[in-house]
Amino acid sequence: MPSPVPFRSHSEPNxxxxxxxxxxxxxxxxxxxxNPASVRLDPANEVQLDSLLFIxxxxxxQARPSSDDFIEGASxxxxxxx
Numbered sequence: 910m911p912s913p914v915p916f917r918s919h920s921e922p923n924x925x926x927x928x929x930x931x932x933x934x935x936x937x938x939x940x941x942x943x944n945p946a947s948v949r950l951d952p953a954n955e956v957q958l959d960s961l962l963f964i965x966x967x968x969x970x971q972a973r974p975s976s977d978d979f980i981e982g983a984s985x986x987x988x989x990x991x
Contacts, residue, residue: 923959923990930960930988939968948972948980962986 914920927944934942944960963984964970972982 919990926960926988926990930962930986934962939965939970941965941974943980946980948982948984949975950983958984958987959990960988 923944930942930944934940940962942960942962943958946958946961947955948958948961949955961980961984963972963980963982963986966973970985972980972984975981
């Protein structure tokens, strides 16, 4: 059973944040977003983020999707609503 998530202090702000980042993602070529996402920073460190945007490596970004469908490397923008 997951931990409880309060509405006003987390769920609603996270929804608005995701909507805003989603609009940016859809309207910006070379950018991808995720919510939530597990990110491998290196072989020993993995974080779970509320929301993120990353630039494709071909466009100068430092994060990329891995062959097993996780994000590897530091994203250009990470956000947590609370």
